[in-house]
Amino acid sequence: MNVLETKEVSYKYPDGTPALKDVNFHASKGEIVALLGPNGAGKSTLFLHFNGILRPSSGKIMVEEVPLNYNKKAIMNVRQKVGIVFQNPDDQLFAPTVAEDVAFGPLNIGLEQDEVEKRVTESLERVGMAGFERKPPHHLSGGQKKRVAIAGILAMRPGIMVLDEPTSGLDPKGASQILHILHQLNQEGMTIVISTHDVDLVPLYASQVYIISDGHIIKEGTPQDVFGDVETIRKANLRLPRIAHLMEILQKKDELPFDKPYPLTIGEARRKLLKHL
Numbered sequence: 072m073n074v075l076e077t078k079e080v081s082y083k084y085p086d087g088t089p090a091l092k093d094v095n096f097h098a099s100k101g102e103i104v105a106l107l108g109p110n111g112a113g114k115s116t117l118f119l120h121f122n123g124i125l126r127p128s129s130g131k132i133m134v135e136e137v138p139l140n141y142n143k144k145a146i147m148n149v150r151q152k153v154g155i156v157f158q159n160p161d162d163q164l165f166a167p168t169v170a171e172d173v174a175f176g177p178l179n180i181g182l183e184q185d186e187v188e189k190r191v192t193e194s195l196e197r198v199g200m201a202g203f204e205r206k207p208p209h210h211l212s213g214g215q216k217k218r219v220a221i222a223g224i225l226a227m228r229p230g231i232m233v234l235d236e237p238t239s240g241l242d243p244k245g246a247s248q249i250l251h252i253l254h255q256l257n258q259e260g261m262t263i264v265i266s267t268h269d270v271d272l273v274p275l276y277a278s279q280v281y282i283i284s285d286g287h288i289i290k291e292g293t294p295q296d297v298f299g300d301v302e303t304i305r306k307a308n309l310r311l312p313r314i315a316h317l318m319e320i321l322q323k324k325d326e327l328p329f330d331k332p333y334p335l336t337i338g339e340a341r342r343k344l345l346k347h348l
């Protein structure tokens with residue numbers, strides 16, 4: 072089942088900027104889908120459509136195969152199903168303390184105090200921010216804010232989690248940790264959509280990849296399909312995962328017999344190299 076889908080979605084900002092053009096995107100239940108694209112391509116704009124923050128100029132958004140309705144009640148309802156972590160945590164965090172921030176969503180949907188406290192504790196532990204409950208969010212570092220913003224959405228237990236560049240601004244260990252958490256949540260049944268520039272991490276986690284450029288989806292498929300199309304990747308100002316790039320150089324410049332598709336992860340490259348040696 073497509074839990075999240077856009078049909079021919081176009082969007083123009085009020086100042087006339089055309090940010091999305093006929094975008095067809097879908098995420099099946101239980102998948103991890105990655106959206107890649109250069110700055111200004113339309114990633115954040117697309118994500119803001121997924122729970123009704125923006126409304127398409129034309130086309131439709133479908134959540135669990137039902138077209139999104141924009142009345143207040145329907146929007147409240149859809150926001151419990153689709154949780155969005157914004158690119159900039161300052162757009163998300165506003166309560167006086169970390170604990171109150173994470174508690175805001177669960178309280179807002181009318182959960183009991185006990186349940187709210189349980190979810191706050193669990194979510195903060197999960198993102199490695201236990202112990203920061205009483206700090207004001209604006210006293211946290213950028214990476215810490217990002218983790219708290221993720222905890223705030225986790226506490227809502229949405230079936231679909233959409234994260235706009237969840238690893239930007241995190242240190243390498245922090246970025247791997249976040250992706251590991253997302254992988255765990257996915258194993259527990261959550262559908263996950265992320266935008267990222269981190270092409271090295273994408274093949275490790277994503278089952279489907281989309282490339283957006285200048286408001287258009289220009290490629291979609293498995294990581295092998297998408298990174299196999301080197302020309303499109305470079306046209307979109309992206310790059311191959313480093314390890315695939317190394318294998319490409321070994322093949323093209325050093326004439327080692329590594330055919331396309333190039334391995335995308337260290338594990339695959341290691342197997343290929345050992346076989347050759």
Ligand SMILES: Nc1ncnc2c1ncn2[C@@H]1O[C@H](COP(=O)(O)OP(=O)(O)OP(=O)(O)O)[C@@H](O)[C@H]1O
Pocket residue numbers: 084085086088089090108109110111112113114115116117158
């Ligand atoms: N509020 C706005 N008003 C007018 N134009 C906007 C607005 N927000 C974004 N845009 C424009 O829409 C286009 C898409 O922007 P968007 O933020 O979706 O890109 P992005 O892919 O998320 O980029 P980044 O990788 O830098 O986050 C850009 O041309 C941008 O200048």
Ligand SMILES: [Mg+2]
Pocket residue numbers: 114115116158235
């Ligand atoms: Mg963005």
